[in-house]
Structures are given as C-alpha cells and as structure tokens.
Amino acid sequence: MKKIILLISLFLITVSCNNLNTESRPNFILIFLDDLGYGDLGSYGHPTIKTPNLDKLAYEGQKWTQFYSASSVCSPSRAALLTGRLPIRNGMIGSKTRVFFPDSQYGIPDSEITIAEKLKENGYKTAIVGKWQLNGIKIKAVDKNISQDNKRPYEFGFDEYSLWQLTKTKDLGERFANPLIEQNGKFLPRNENAYGPDVVSDYAVDFIKRNKDDPFFIYYPIFACFA
Secondary structure, three states: OOOOOOEOOOOOOOHHHHHOOHHHOOOEEEEEEOOOOOOOOHHHOOOOOOOHHHHHHHHHOOOOOOOOOOOOOHHHHHHHHHHOOOHHHHOOOOOOOOOOOOOOOOEOOOOOOOHHHHHHHOOOEEEEEEOOOOEOOOHHHHHHOEOOOOOOHHHHOOOEEEEEEOOOOOOHHHHHHOOEEEEOOEEOOOOOOOOHHHHHHHHHHHHHHHOOOOOEEEEEEEOOOOO
C-alpha cells in the first residue's frame, strides 16, 4: 500500500517545547491523511480533483515538497510522527506485521514519549480524533461498552479521544455508515444514520469550542478512503 502524507498544520517539537510560556503558546491541529498521493490535491497540481478547502490551507500556510513519511503503512508512520523516532527505533515495525488490527496483542511501547505528552507538560489540552491504530482493541469489549485494557491514547498524553475503530468486516459500507466509535473509554451505541467522518469531526469542533481560551493540540489522523 503506497502512502504519501500531507501535513496540513505541522510544527516542530524540539528543545523549545520545554520552554513554552503563556504568551507564546499557539494552538496546533495536525491532520494526517492515509493514502493521499503527492499530486492528488489541486494545490499540488491535480488537473481535475477539486479540493478548495485543502488548497486554501496550503495557500495561506506552507507546502512541503520534499518530505517523506517514515513508513509506507499506517501504524509505524503514525508512531514515527508522534514520537519523532523511526519505526525501527520505537519498536513499531516487524518482519511479519507492521499494521495493528483489532486482534493485535502488542502496540506502541510505554517508553516512547509523544508530542501530546510534551505539550501536556506545558499546559496544553490535548485530543486525538479519527484513527489510533497503535495497538489492538478487542471488539468483543463493545458488549460491555468499555474499552479493554490495551493501551489507549490517555496513556500517551491525550486528555480526550474520539476514535473510529476498524472492525473485521468486508462490508466497507458498515464501517463508514454505521461506525464503531470509541470515545473517552467507552463505545458509543451503533447508529446506522451516523457517518464516521462526521462523528469524529464534530467532536474535534466541540473540543475546540470547549478549549478556546486554553492552548490546545488536536491530532487528527484520517482513515483511508474518505480523506
């Protein structure tokens, strides 16, 4: 699976992260897209695909034309983005499986330090919406409406999360139109009238409104196929 990412709002978290003061704490929204080809956006030269909102972000900000993802697939590339370390160093790449699914037994190591953890130390409110996929999650836990004991975003610096979970179904329509949403430790009731992208995006907007007076960080990794 070929994967090129677009970072719409990206920032560098280095030594300066430990010296942020009240006056110099901007808000950050990091959007990470699966399976987006380099030339798939209007702002990158596509002749027929119309992406006016993304194009506006590019024109008002920056376009990075020499940038590479740390991996060609989901889990290790996300881990690299969050930790600033190559997958071979943060333990998120293997010889057989490189992407985590609901039955996966392992995940991102506790020892890794994420962007969210460092920003939280500096007074930021943090949230992730969209796609986690940095460890497995037992879907049968839905019956109890409580997330099982695999590592969740709370343990990696995120105050809140609203995640659209993968299910082992061949029916993509069910994944999108009847999404399984895990939100802050619990699963929302299935709603056949709901649409996955809308559910997590609405949560992000609500998070921004609730934290408009505080510095905040939103990490929004978007699923393939609907970006």
